[in-house]
Amino acid sequence: MNGNHPTDMLARAIPDELPPDRIDVERIIGDGDRARRRHRAALAGASLAGVAVLAAATAFAVVQNGAPPEEATPYPAAAFEFDPAMAGYPEEVPPGETGEGDRFAGDAGERFGPLLVEAGVWSDLPEDVGEDCGDGSCGSADAEFRVVGQQLPGNYGQVYLRSYAGALFLAQAAQTEPSPFTLDLMLPGGWTAEPGPDAIGVFPRHLISDKASYTDQDPLLASEELDDGRTLLTADHGCAYDAVVVYPNGTALRASWNTGCERLHYPLELAALTDALLAMPQYDLDTADLAPVEELLEVSPAWPYTEEWPEAAAADAAASTEAAALAVEERFSGAELAEGAAEQTVFTGELTAARRHYAAAGTLPVEGGPSAGLDFSLRYSLPGGWVAGCWTDRSTPGPYLVSPTLDDCAETEVDGRTVVTQTTVLEDGHAYAVTVFDPDGWAARIETSVPAGAELDLEALVDLVAALPAPVYDPDAVPAD
Amino acid sequence: VKNQQRQAEFRAFVAAQRDSLRKYAYLLCGDWYEADDLVQKALTRCFGAWNRVEPGGAPAYVRKILTNVYLSHRRLEWVRRERASDEFGEQETDRPHDEVENRLEVLAALDLLPSRQRATLILRYWEQLSVEETAAVMGCTTGTVKSQSSKAVQKLKELLAHSTVPAPK
Numbered sequence: 001m002n003g004n005h006p007t008d009m010l011a012r013a014i015p016d017e018l019p020p021d022r023i024d025v026e027r028i029i030g031d032g033d034r035a036r037r038r039h040r041a042a043l044a045g046a047s048l049a050g051v052a053v054l055a056a057a058t059a060f061a062v063v064q065n066g067a068p069p070e071e072a073t074p075y076p077a078a079a080f081e082f083d084p085a086m087a088g089y090p091e092e093v094p095p096g097e098t099g100e101g102d103r104f105a106g107d108a109g110e111r112f113g114p115l116l117v118e119a120g121v122w123s124d125l126p127e128d129v130g131e132d133c134g135d136g137s138c139g140s141a142d143a144e145f146r147v148v149g150q151q152l153p154g155n156y157g158q159v160y161l162r163s164y165a166g167a168l169f170l171a172q173a174a175q176t177e178p179s180p181f182t183l184d185l186m187l188p189g190g191w192t193a194e195p196g197p198d199a200i201g202v203f204p205r206h207l208i209s210d211k212a213s214y215t216d217q218d219p220l221l222a223s224e225e226l227d228d229g230r231t232l233l234t235a236d237h238g239c240a241y242d243a244v245v246v247y248p249n250g251t252a253l254r255a256s257w258n259t260g261c262e263r264l265h266y267p268l269e270l271a272a273l274t275d276a277l278l279a280m281p282q283y284d285l286d287t288a289d290l291a292p293v294e295e296l297l298e299v300s301p302a303w304p305y306t307e308e309w310p311e312a313a314a315a316d317a318a319a320s321t322e323a324a325a326l327a328v329e330e331r332f333s334g335a336e337l338a339e340g341a342a343e344q345t346v347f348t349g350e351l352t353a354a355r356r357h358y359a360a361a362g363t364l365p366v367e368g369g370p371s372a373g374l375d376f377s378l379r380y381s382l383p384g385g386w387v388a389g390c391w392t393d394r395s396t397p398g399p400y401l402v403s404p405t406l407d408d409c410a411e412t413e414v415d416g417r418t419v420v421t422q423t424t425v426l427e428d429g430h431a432y433a434v435t436v437f438d439p440d441g442w443a444a445r446i447e448t449s450v451p452a453g454a455e456l457d458l459e460a461l462v463d464l465v466a467a468l469p470a471p472v473y474d475p476d477a478v479p480a481d
Numbered sequence: 482v483k484n485q486q487r488q489a490e491f492r493a494f495v496a497a498q499r500d501s502l503r504k505y506a507y508l509l510c511g512d513w514y515e516a517d518d519l520v521q522k523a524l525t526r527c528f529g530a531w532n533r534v535e536p537g538g539a540p541a542y543v544r545k546i547l548t549n550v551y552l553s554h555r556r557l558e559w560v561r562r563e564r565a566s567d568e569f570g571e572q573e574t575d576r577p578h579d580e581v582e583n584r585l586e587v588l589a590a591l592d593l594l595p596s597r598q599r600a601t602l603i604l605r606y607w608e609q610l611s612v613e614e615t616a617a618v619m620g621c622t623t624g625t626v627k628s629q630s631s632k633a634v635q636k637l638k639e640l641l642a643h644s645t646v647p648a649p650k
Contacts, residue, residue, distance in 0.1 A: 006606040006634055009641070013511075013587040014504050021503060022517040023524070025495055029488055032528030082620030083552040086597065294625045 075229050075282045078249035080188070082292040085204040088159020088190040089289045091151065091348060091396045100283055101164045104185050105147040108166055109138035111276045112183065112255075116143070119259075119266040121168065121180060144169045145181075152349045154190040155203040156299045156385060156399035159291075160349070161190040180258045180266045185283060188250030189290045193233050195221055200353045201301050203293070207244045207254050208233055214240040214261040232274060237261070241270045247282040299399045300441065301479035302353035302385025305346055309356065313342035313473075317358035320380055320471040324444075327467050328362065331460075337362035337378065347385075355385040355401075358471055369454035376448035380471040383441030383478045390420045401443055402435050414466050421458055428452050434465045441478070444468045491528050494539055505544065508603045509551045511588040523547035544608065545618045548600050590640040594633055601626055602633035 080087075116122040121143050137146040150165040163186045167179040186207065196206035198213075212218050219235035219242070226232060229248035234241065239261040246252045255277050257268050303309075321340030328335045340360035347353060358380040363373030386401040390409040397403040408423045414436070422433040429451040437443045446465050450456050502523070506516035523546040527539065534542050591599055597619065604615045605626070615626045 006602065006637070007609075009587060009637065010508055010603065010607045013508060013584050013591065015584065018500060018503060019513050021499070021520075022514075023495075023499065023503075023521055025492060025524075028495070028521060028524045028528055029491065031525045032491075032531070080549070083549060083597075085552070292620050294621050295628070 075248045077229065078188070078287075080250065080290075084188040084250050084287075084290065085190070085192045087188075087290050087292045088154045089151070089162050089187075089291075090394075091153075091157060091160050091398070092289070100185075100285055101147045101149060104164050104283065105138050105145065105166065107280055108147070108183050109145060111279045112145075112181065113139070115257075115268060115272055115276055116145075116168075116181065118272075119180075119268050121266055139168075145183075150184075150349060152190075152205065153200055153347045154205055155293070155296055156200055156302065156387075157347055157396070158203075158297050158299075158398050159190055159293055161205060162187040178258065182254075182256045184254045185285075186252040186254060187285045187290075188287055191252070193231060193244055193246045193252060195233065195235065200347060200350050201299060203296060207252060208235050208242050210235070213237065214258065226278075230278075232278065234270060234274060236270055241268075241273055243270070243274050243277050245277050245280070249282055249284065250287075251283055251285060253277060253280055297387055297399050299387055300384050301481060302347075303344070303356050303382075303479055305344060305352055305354040309344060309354075310342040313356070313358075316472040317342040317360075320358045320469075320473075321360040321378065323469045323472075324360070324378060324380075325362070327469055328364070328464065331464055331467065332364045332366075334365040334373075335362060336373070340378070340380075353385060356382040358382075364448070364456070366450070367455040369451065369456065374448055374450065374454060374456065376446055378468075379445045381443040381445070382471065382473050383475075385479075386443075388418050388437035388443065390422075401437075402433075402445075414462060417466065419462055419466070421462065423458060429454065430458075432458055432461050434458070434461045436462075436465045436468070438470065440470065440475075442471055442473075444471075487531055491531055495524060498540060498543065502543065502547065505603065505608060506547060506551070508591065508607055509548070509600060511592055519547055519550050522550045526550075541614065541618065544604070548604070548618055551600065552596055586641065590637055593640060594636055598629050598633040598636070601629040602637075605630045 113122065113125045116139070117125055122139055137144050139145045145166055145168050147164050147166040150163050151160040152163065153159075154161055163184045166183040166185075168181050170179070190204050191207050192204045193207055195208040195210035196202065197211060198206050198209045208221070210219070210221060214237040217238055219237045221233070221235050223231065223233045231246040233244045233246075235243075240256065240258040242254070242256045244252055244254045255273055257266070257273050259265065259267055317340040321337055324340075325335075325337035328337055338360050340358045342356065343359055344354040344356050360378050362376055362378065364376055366374045381401055387399045389400055389411055390402040390404050391398045391400045392404055392409050392411075394404060402409065402420050402422070408421075410421050410423075412419050412421065417439065418437040420435045420437075424431040426449060429449060431447070431449045433445065433447040435443055435445040444465055446461060448456075448461070499520075502520045503513075503516055506519040506523075507513060510516055510519065523543050526546050527534065527543045530542075531539075591602075594602065601615060601619060604610045604618055605612070610618065612623045612626050615630075616623045619626065619629075621629075
């Protein structure tokens with residue numbers, strides 16, 4: 001070894017004499033034994049739960065003997081072979097709205113119902129919480145608390161977070177107001193309780209924002225590690241509160257209450273919210289699909305979704321497709337391309353961030369093709385919110401711009417630019433899609449179906465897409481880190 | 482008797498591993514208070530599962546737990562920052578100035594590495610684990626271990642290029 005080897009360098013960080021330690025072996029043995037007993041009790045509980053008759057008989061025997069299970073905890077821990085914060089689920093079906101979701105809605109109705117009544121959201125508590133809150137919803141018709149399974153993208157859809165999301169659905173008169181109360185049950189994976197920016201490009205995602213979000217005031221943040229293994233975090237925004245409790249099994253509950261940052265007023269003390277939150281149980285949820293993120297893809301920041309943008313960008317879209325039409329005409333005399341429109345696409349489960357595109361349709365005169373010309377579509381994608389290429393080993397695109405197809409998604413390079421070609425064999429011809437990724441960050445894609453006998457092959461299409469000019473956009477407006 | 486034997490085995494294990502675990506934890510977090518906290522938690526979980534730990538597998542197992550506890554701590558870093566200041570902070574003052582400065586520069590550079598890169602680097606070059614062993618502890622592929630340790634060494638080289646500490650080759 002020499003002085004510049006990483007091992008020697010690390011050795012320099014260690015002092016010759018270690019400071020006295022605080023490691024308490026007796027406490028380790030005591031705590032370890034208790035954890036082992038809790039584990040055994042939890043295992044016993046789990047196996048008994050599957051045999052209802054035996055479970056009832058055992059419970060009766062326990063009561064008879066006056067000996068409750070030793071050291072039982074309402075919050076048994078779960079062990080993961082990886083850091084669940086750096087893990088996620090595939091984009092599939094969000095958790096169902098039955099089972100744990102129903103139980104969650106019922107528990108929420110029971111614990112938070114009195115607060116909703118006190119704040120005037122509900123006129124009264126449901127007569128029978130178990131009966132009235134058993135189908136994933138709870139409360140009166142004018143302010144129903146509903147729970148739905150939800151998935152939220154992590155790192156632009158490289159993985160997904162899963163949760164049961166509960167919110168109040170207010171009656172017609174108040175529908176323009178956001179729900180004054182939300183309660184989310186987060187499955188382990190892809191999130192951190194540490195406050196930070198809540199954005200699609202930040203992974204793991206933060207359950208509590210450390211920035212002003214309800215008003216222009218930064219929140220007052222606090223945290224508490226409880227003796228029972230749970231951690232409570234709160235963000236007091238003055239007129240609204242966010243609170244998160246993290247459980248030893250890696251699940252979390254996140255509650256938000258808006259006392260009146262907008263027009264309606266639902267008064268509540270933060271302590272009442274956290275009391276109700278801490279009265280909720282820990283849920284044992286299905287994490288079978290949870291897998292670690294081995295390498296985070298580097299994705300350029302997406303655009304904020306705004307309803308106004310397509311109209312504001314109409315002129316740029318038209319200019320872009322007009323220039324593209326000239327390039328197409330040069331190669332296919334008589335080709336036509338209609339005026340393009342600006343459009344934006346959002347991510348599954350995330351409505352605040354978007355990708356921006358210009359799209360147009362046209363026809364190509366092709367020997368042996370339809371007399372009216374071969375229909376094709378052109379789409380430019382502006383830089384921001386995607387990765388060049390195709391996620392070839394997945395069935396979903398994730399952060400990549402190109403959606404993979406099961407049969408073909410080939411990547412090549414033409415004049416220093418990445419080109420993805422996709423070919424699908426049809427009954428009477430082929431469907432082609434060619435996407436060219438420019439080093440400046442934009443992409444152009446043409447899709448068409450070529451009937452048998454028409455003289456247009458994939459190579460000609462690649463040449464055509466590679467010859468398209470850059471779209472019109474302001475590079476300085478592209479979102480940056 | 483079985484329980485006493487289990488405890489005796491574990492005490493011997495702690496006695497043998499105590500210092501190396503503390504050093505490993507210290508390199509991970511750069512703070513003796515937190516390092517001891519990490520070791521305490523890792524050993525507690527290890528003892529809770531002592532009956533299930535394979536003979537000879539305990540050193541690797543406890544390092545895996547310790548690494549996971551460290552990564553979880555990093556996720557809750559904001560929680561930790563609220564705790565009272567650490568009690569070892571003043572111990573550097575009776576050390577020769579250069580040695581202390583040297584050490585703090587390395588620790589400051591390590592602090593600038595992402596948590597998983599830092600853990601990978603320390604497992605590979607301090608704990609001397611193979612790529613495969615490191616991948617098993619980190620719960621990732623060998624390719625990720627290679628890329629993470631390469632990035633970590635490169636980053637340290639850049640960070641220490643202008644310091645009094647020789648940059649790693």
